[in-house]
Amino acid sequence: MPGTWLTESSTQEQIMTSHLTGTRDEWLKARLELLAAEKELTRRSDALARQRQALPWVRIDKDYRFDTDAGNATLADLFQGRSQLLIYHFMFGPEYAAGCPTCSSIADGFDGFAIHLAHHDVMLAAVSLAPLAKIQAYKRRMGWTFPWASSLGGDFNFDFDASYSETQQRDAGIEYNYRREPPMTPIPFTMGKESGDASPPVRNAIMSGTDVATYLRQRPGMSAFVHEDGVVYHTYSTYARGLDGLWGMYQWLDRAPKGRNETGMWWRRHDEYAAAAQSVAEPCCA
Known part of the structure; x- marks a missing residue:
């Protein structure tokens, strides 16, 4: 559904998004529902940790x-x-x-x-x-x-x-x-x-x-x-x-607005991103 955003010049511009938009009150209501689910997951994770630690050595x-x-x-x-x-x-x-x-x-x-x-x-x-x-x-x-x-x-x-x-x-x-x-x-x-x-x-x-x-x-x-x-x-x-x-990056991505948002293997070694960006920027038939 369409959402509205104020640009830096304070003029109103219509932005199309496929994601649900709403008021701050609607967001807060949904966030509190999510918080209850997150707390339950945390409690379950704590229980799993205890079960993990109870395994026989x-x-x-x-x-x-x-x-x-x-x-x-x-x-x-x-x-x-x-x-x-x-x-x-x-x-x-x-x-x-x-x-x-x-x-x-x-x-x-x-x-x-x-x-x-x-x-x-x-x-x-x-x-x-x-x-x-x-x-x-x-x-x-x-x-x-x-x-x-x-x-x-x-x-x-x-x-x-x-x-x-x-x-x-x-x-x-x-x-x-x-x-x-x-x-x-x-x-x-x-x-x-x-x-x-x-x-x-x-x-x-x-x-x-x-x-x-x-x-x-x-x-x-x-x-x-x-x-x-x-x-x-x-x-x-x-x-x-x-x-x-x-896998630290996924814990962050799971909290990002678009989540993991993957269509394939996108990650590289940390010293390879610059080279990959350069190869994309170069014309295919130089």
Whole structure:
């Protein structure tokens, strides 16, 4: 329905919008109804957090090893003296030329959180299957400082459903997000690198410098651990849409007037927006 807006010159100009418009009183009535729903969601979220924390702890007896900036480390070492450890399973396989752009947009917030968590007895770190040298180079490119370890050569990523073998993917199918996925059918590269029409797996694979099948042998997730009386326990893992609450930009977009407003994969690594804007501005046939 049409709405009215005063321009800077104070002349009235009719603006067409497809969205409902109304008076301040109408807005307030609708906002109070929404507030009641938001409060109920908050209470439900609090209850889910308590249910999450009540999960049984599973003792970790396997000797997982990682390559870190400080050298070879055990899982217990990753806690760095804290009693709790949150690990983000960052999609960055040995064959990737760069880390997954979607994981990168999530990880952009880690440095800001990590300092606060570390002072609340919680360590935040990322783990990937890529070799440490690749991880270190990518961290420098992105300007990140949070701890990021390589699990290359070990079982950690595979045991926690963040990496899969080509045989699993092609012949047996994989177990991801607590569901069985059938063997993967080939996904061809049909879109150019700058095409917004490409599906996220295709576009992410291209932007990671690999083919789709190789890209999808890594998966995103997060896992929580606790270190108590000299024993490490696994307490929680979540994957796929379970990561939405950790993806800071979406929490903001969900509160923006047009919401997520997506027709495809629009985000890029934070150092790629300027180049993308430049390529759009340039004529196609210079």
